[in-house]
Amino acid sequence: MNxxxxxxxxxxxxxxxxxxMMAVSSLLRPTVPEKGKSATYESxxxxxxxxxxxxxxxxxxxxxxxxxxxxxxxxIFPWTVIYRNAVSMEGVGLTGAxxxxxxxxxxxxxxxxxxxxxxxxxxxxxxxxSQRSVERQ
Numbered sequence: 482m483n484x485x486x487x488x489x490x491x492x493x494x495x496x497x498x499x500x501x502m503m504a505v506s507s508l509l510r511p512t513v514p515e516k517g518k519s520a521t522y523e524s525x526x527x528x529x530x531x532x533x534x535x536x537x538x539x540x541x542x543x544x545x546x547x548x549x550x551x552x553x554x555x556x557i558f559p560w561t562v563i564y565r566n567a568v569s570m571e572g573v574g575l576t577g578a579x580x581x582x583x584x585x586x587x588x589x590x591x592x593x594x595x596x597x598x599x600x601x602x603x604x605x606x607x608x609x610x611s612q613r614s615v616e617r618q
Contacts (some may be wrong), residue, residue, distance in 0.1 A: 542601040546593070553589055557582070 560582050567578035596602060 539601075540605075542596070544603065548595060549592070550589070553586075556585070 564578055567573050568575050
């Protein structure tokens with residue numbers, strides 16, 4: 482049996498299950514249009530004000546950087562566990578075990594430098610707060 486048949490069958494099942502569940506769900510669920518379903522949801526509170534709320538994008542940037550470096554930790558940990566065994570294996574050696582991880586960390590350091598240079602980790606001071614601190618002095 483060709484191994485690609487098993488991979489194709491697995492991919493087909495992986496696509497059919499979610500799409501099948503969505504199709505069955507759309508057929509079985511009740512469709513009752515009401516005003517509450519189209520309203521903006523703000524943690525159970527009644528929305529106030531307009532939709533033009535200014536939100537500091539820095540929160541998203543810090544969260545994105547956290548996710549990137551959190552995933553880095555998840556990928557480095559298993560490597561550290563098998564590092565000693567990989568170095569002792571014949572044909573792998575120190576360079577073969579260390580070089581890929583150094584390249585991986587290097588790419589992440591370059592990405593952090595780029596984000597730092599473009600201001601992704603720089604916090605913008607609120608003009609109201611800075612004015613109050615100047616007035617207190």
